[in-house]
Amino acid sequence: MHILSSGQILAAFLWASNAHASPDPSKPHDFDVLKYVNPLIGTINGGHAFAGASLPFGMAKSVADVNSKEERQGGFASDNSDITGFSHMHDSGTGGAASLGNFPIFAQTGCPGDEINNCKFTKVDRASRRINGSVEARPGYFAITLNTSIHTEMTVTNHTSLYRFTFPTNETSNATYPNQTTHALPLSPLILVDLSDLPDSRIKGSIAVDPTSGRITGNGTFTPSFGIGSYSSYFCADFSGAAIRDTGVWMNNRAGSEPKHLSVAADGVNSPPLPAGAWTQFHAPTSKNEILVRVGLSFISEAKACQNAELEIPDFGFDKTLQAAEDAWRSKLSVVNIDATGVSDDIQTVFWSGMYKSMISPQDYTGENKLWDSSEPYYDSYYCIWDSFRSVHPLLTIVDPTSQTRMIRSLIDIYRHEGKLPDCRMSFCKGLTQGGSNADIVLADSYLKNITEGVDWATGYEAVVSDAEDEPLNWSVEGRGGLNSWKNLHYIPTDDFDPYGFGPFTRSISRTVEYAYDDFCIAEMAKGMNKIADAEKYLERSEYWKNMYNPHQKSHIDGKDTNFVGFLQPRYLNGTWGYQDPILCSPLYNFTSCYLSPGGHETYEGSSWLYTFFVPQDMASLILTLGGPETFIKRLTYLHSYPDLLYLGDEQAFLPVFQYHYGGRPALSAVQAHTYIPSQFNNTFNGIPGNEDSGAMGSFSSLAMMGLWPVSGQDVYLITPPFFKEVNITNGQTV
Template structure:
């Protein structure tokens, strides 16, 4: 989270403490990029001050190994390590720090702001050292050190919100082997718990042993997935495994560190944000670690019990900003349909999603939904909406409408499965709300040339008249950075109407008919990807790669996936196309390469050939292993089109499958060829839509 950083000096110039630099700007040292080393559980870098820092981790603590040069011009070998009361975003308000003059232990705390939300949180740390004798200690305030002073408090000064720079330091005699270890425990409860965390988890300052332990932990976590990577390019293997690794970093288990409640359940934090993660992160965790996903779902419901709403974004116990709909509804529906079991109170879960659908909170910018009166009355969010119930950014009327529609679709699925007969029709009906913003005669031009495609989502007013927003607005073609949460933002969020017009995951069959039929739909989807209007660095783009399945052209989904991997997902410096703060980019590439991309919130997985000869997934609940095997696998990826398929030895023609494939440990064999075939193209082979007989039932209904 970027708080309480450490910084190491090899020594102070002329051995004068006053000549050491303490502030961020003063002490800044450039990294030597060729020295960077990163692997699971380990990171190392050398700065141009000749200090090399190695880092590893435990659950609630970190261990640093600082390597100091034996000789520097005009610098005595007397390392100084400082702890700074700051964070990356300069959000600190009150803070304090104390250094023990005998042991060199540095403890402290601070109050910080979350990275994407409202409120504040308290954090505590405890740093101990090993490897050299203490020479002296002190604090620093602004640019000046205070030798011998053991404590300082800082507060906002009315000018600088974070107050002045401040921290503490310990200076050492020359270490015999040139190394000093720093062990840092963290907690959100107290300094005492931070120290206890470090002492329990890293009692012996064993750096190499800790790295080995982390590697074993990750080996176990990743062991649910097995691939036959014979002849597969090493770069693609790196893309695959690093994507899975990043997916599993967050949400994070904060059990025992919640300062507000302890209900006896696991507490997860860093749902950052569900608008990103419902699309591919949570579905992937459901496949590779269903136990953790079950705990996360239970934690979301527990948050509802204590806060009153499901979060759409949450970090460090604070409410994060809602980017569109109430997307925890989709995560809960996904878990219900896939029969996740454990400490999940499904009646309470249903109560929570109904609260999202029916009860507008006072501040809907951080939870629930706004404009519910209009949503219920008009079936869309008017651009000039009159909302006197709650407050939030009155923007994103198009994207909020389609997200509310899909949220309600997912609630209807839960209602059907749970026997809530009075709600089924109501919420499925509301899921059609996207139609109310579809302007059938709206055209789109790029650089003054008509694209030839007609019909796009457009702003609409309370009097039922239409507004206008260029369908490419908020794409890289026009005002790319104009559609965020700012008060004057556009009517879509982070993507153009061109993209949001595709977002009807519950009834793609109706959308295809609305846009002119399968051929027009495919041509339009090709144009969207190839112009390109799409920006693959943003999560709403993910599903569009696989929408060809609904038009009976699953081969084109496979082709499209290969057009982005590895062209945009690779090991270069630009090898992640967008911000992977949540792990969404990694989950997209991993799922696409496994050949089993989900339609999140439904019991549907699109089938495309894996990027490997074989992929196996072991279910953490049933213990059974599902296998997807390519016959005639071609590592040059010329033969990426399914010619025929079998499921457990029987012919299989559907271009999708359900979650039972994984829980029951079935085997899917895909015979590949270099040309598109008629496999998966028949009407009966297509993924279900609401208008073609309803969505597929969940495992609980079967």
């Protein structure tokens, strides 16, 4: 079997970096990696990938926002939905409700009849069609032209978005609004800011405009899309390129030059909240019919938002800012080199786009955390670790250990101040836990792979032990539930009695197998720290998955026996078996009923067919339990080959692609990888099988194409033939 440790992998990389110190003759001299990145992959059919301008792990993320509730989670979608504005912060690839998208701006060439109230202010009224073929997306840059005849470009620094609006060149222009009525417009541009976010979650807010400079500042309090609590954010918008003509505020569909500020609050009636904002109107632009808008962002204050903007983009230099963003991406991606001889441009684009999407989130909010004082880094938008522990973080330990180190320090610092590690976190809020306490796996994975610089591993170990031993009151957002049953019954009962905390009493099967693997990863850390008693205790707990395995359970599909026996099944407090059809929660049977809800089932976003394979801590025992290597291989092939039994759009399906290694058939792992890429991972708008999930899909494709699958939480890599003649990785740990 081709199963290697990180030490062997590191040795291989060391050899590669030394052996190829000279320029790679297979790479054209004019090679630009950014030409092989397509941010629009995964921007329809639920991919929800962020397509806009961002720095690696940057806070500012600018893109055009669409009005489709089904596709707006990443802001933009490559469908026919209308554009409602351009906002400055986004998450990437999340499911469920949209998040962020705070304080969108929108430009209009002028107001019909030169009357301010003839301009369009609300999202519904101002929604505009895009011009087909006008979208351009590349790392650090996004552009689009609307049927208002305005061309909009954007780029970013870490905390600031910069927009360049190019207005029609003629003295008057026509604009076509959603009702398809065409109006003649004077060239007197109006740019508004909207006190809203993508999910319309605003609780309260305020906004003000300076009549002399046109500067618009404001703040709002919003709710997270997949968590509890609320957060406040702040902005500071400045303009360049045209003289100020007038300023004011607007509410609902009416606007006025006075007053110059307003505040809004929840009224208990209007849902979504009543639209409101501010506007600045200009005389005709002085050069190239362009107006630039610089939007500074902060989670601290409006003053900090203005300071961020002034420090990061002092002169409104769009091209210079864009160049810096592109250089940042080239630097991040340059640690990987491939010999792409004989490989199509589309396949190369899938690879590099996956690498790129792996570096969008988590987001570096260091210096913007007002919840506590700390000298440690702070990263946010861990959205969610249940997705990212399997591929994103293991990839970063290889290609960007510096960023991974900062993320580990951030997670440990969250534990110091919040009392628990997060499984999901966004906008400084606690996010919902989908299964186990999966930050335990991320910490163990980094510990085993020598992520050490500045990391307080003593506190890190304390944090993972807290997850294993101490049940929090609200285990729906941190830690684990049912720990009394876990420690005494050695499984999570489907009818669990848990008076020590509260959360959704579902997912007893998937929580059991995830808790078992979490404990194995803690045992690995304990062993490395010479905590022998702890290592033995948690290693014993890692075997508790066996207590949910019913050796007599059969599976029928369409009334036919699959001829495989033995599946994970629900179990009651009294030890008797319950029943969940092994195909339930697969696309074959009630797939969408298995989300995080009170009515969810005993497995989460996947079937018992799938979860029965999740024993990465003891594959030898699993193979024997399922009938030996031959039967194991047959069952695994059935999982992959029976239509709609396995859905690769959820991350639990990643590991089974490579589990043929454990049955002694690594070539079949390669067959599966080369089947899914490019059939489900390809260079199209629909080029991923599910939500992008903050880089999970992208990192899967990149790792698979490198021929290197890390078993997260272990010092183990499953090796397959790469998609390229050669892959070289060079970073601070390999030179």
